[in-house]
Amino acid sequence: MSSSTLLTLANDLAEIPRLAEAVEAFCEPHEPTMKDLMAIQLALEELITNVINYGYPDGLPHTFTVDLSSPAPGCIRAVITDDAIAYDPLARPEVDTTLPLEERKIGGLGVHLVKKLMDVSHYERRDGKNILTIERRLNRAD
């Protein structure tokens, strides 16, 4: 038996801790480390925060989905599907993480962390939807 969980979220930052709890519940049978859990929760927080903050400029209530699955043993996949405005966050230029304190920009770190913490990150625009897929191998050496 394999299992996947489909979460339907509102465009409201209060969903962040709820999503984190659902991620923990889904991952638990796969025996993630603390680093694994934090990595997957963080990547999802970064991506959904942008969808919530910038994706729906009409200011009205909207919903989008996060689909959690395990495509292979020891691997967790999350797919964010939204009908917000077309936007590929993975196409943003790399941030320079070597600048001194004074020159560091406030922000832009989120997508950088997603790419570093995930083994796969992939954007697609299909049928009027943004489809973001991220995957992490659990217990990876780093």
Place this chain on the structure above:
Amino acid sequence: MSSSTLLTLANDLAEIPRLAEAVEAFCEPHEPTMKDLMAIQLALEELITNVINYGYPDGLPHTFTVDLSSPAPGCIRAVITDDAIAYDPLARPEVDTTLPLEERKIGGLGVHLVKKLMDVSHYERRDGKNILTIERRLNRAD
């Protein structure tokens, strides 16, 4: 945030206890009673046992799905979708549960229990698939 769980099962009776565990994990946040849990697990066992035993006469490995969701607060829905041979278990004649021991038939009780324990049970054949929907209001008086 609302959540649904999609389970993919093999046509193998060893899936019964695994499905029961997944049902318990899914229902837990909805605070089911022992009767609620048993009712939903039992209804699913009855229906998937028939799919596994009779639905795939070719004897080859197949998979089908069970989708768990909560369409409303305090209500659990399960949808079994299979591409097995067309069969509506809900159309079977009612069993007579008042006969004495000697005359009781061995079998036929499963679907009877599904109907009694669920608030909704519905069969549909669509796109070459059997789609069985069952629902139970948690904590119902009976």
Place this chain on the structure above:
Amino acid sequence: MDITESQLNSATVLALSGRLDGLAAPALEQKVDALLATGVKNVVLDCSGLAYVSSAGLRAFLTSAKKLKAAGGKASFAALTPAVHEVFELSGFLTVLTVHPTTAAAAQ
């Protein structure tokens, strides 16, 4: 599911614990067949630890009761949890099977 056998008065008590589902039911039927083969006729099924029973489990109960009756013996069921009691009730089993509140009462 676990089946634990013991003796109480003239009855053989089978304490069932865990889940009596379609996977577990054959083990119960085999156990009762084995008892019948050694001449046991009076069997109490202690259900105090039985968390779950499906129609496959009920079928195993009915088959066991019929076989014991045919051999001139009897099956008694004791200490059903509320969830198992409900399934017995909906199946009409409370009228065809002998159900006691406690194992001690069933083994009288």
Place this chain on the structure above:
Amino acid sequence: MDITESQLNSATVLALSGRLDGLAAPALEQKVDALLATGVKNVVLDCSGLAYVSSAGLRAFLTSAKKLKAAGGKASFAALTPAVHEVFELSGFLTVLTVHPTTAAAAQ
């Protein structure tokens, strides 16, 4: 997230516990602004109980450190868990922020 304030040597220690996510980050920025308003300049952030930090939390850390430095003070970070340490490292924060293994060392 909970923020607990205490004094150690000349430093004001803020012990963070729980999750510093995008919902919780504004509370930390407000807390540091309030300390700055009362003239506090030397702040130690005790992260031993911090289970989670996202980029919104890192932004709050960076903003706090910049403000304290601009006021002639400093921010020190202590006792990172391995998961939080990894995020600091990947963000280049181990080189721009002052990180100590223990709160005692950070408050020297």
